[in-house]
Amino acid sequence: xxxxxxxxxxxxxxxxxxxxxxxxxxxxxxxxxxxxxxxxxxxxxxxxxxxxxxxxxxxxxxxxxxxxxxxxxxxxxxxxxxxxxxxxxxxxxxxxxxxxxxxxxxxxxxxxxxxxxxxxxxxxxxxxxxxxxxxxxxxx
Numbered sequence: 488x489x490x491x492x493x494x495x496x497x498x499x500x501x502x503x504x505x506x507x508x509x510x511x512x513x514x515x516x517x518x519x520x521x522x523x524x525x526x527x528x529x530x531x532x533x534x535x536x537x538x539x540x541x542x543x544x545x546x547x548x549x550x551x552x553x554x555x556x557x558x559x560x561x562x563x564x565x566x567x568x569x570x571x572x573x574x575x576x577x578x579x580x581x582x583x584x585x586x587x588x589x590x591x592x593x594x595x596x597x598x599x600x601x602x603x604x605x606x607x608x609x610x611x612x613x614x615x616x617x618x619x620x621x622x623x624x625x626x627x
Contacts (some may be wrong), residue, residue, distance in 0.1 A: 562606075565606035572594075582591075
């Protein structure tokens with residue numbers, strides 16, 4: 488057996504041992520994490536500051552995703568639908584102080600889901616017909 492093969496085999500053994508240890512830690516810790524998480528997350532998410540931070544971060548991701556895809560497929564409807572859905576979620580955060588009434592948030596999330604579906608369909612269409620527009624002036 489060559490020296491390089493022995494080195495490769497020893498690296499594989501170390502990798503397998505490391506993965507086995509990671510698996511053992513994961514399997515031992517998951518029941519504890521799953522038992523503690525619902526209560527902790529419920530308290531965290533119901534805090535107004537945490538809601539604001541989540542809305543801001545998700546707004547950046549939303550704007551990035553839809554702006555990037557809009558540059559390729561030039562369909563405005565998914566972006567407008569996403570804006571409507573996100574506006575409903577912000578409206579819920581601003582108006583609703585009672586967390587029992589979450590209908591605005593649910594409506595906003597449903598509209599956002601529709602926007603992501605429309606965006607996916609537009610991207611799929613452009614991939615099929617290869618209609619990607621890279622120069623903004625060529626769309627006019």
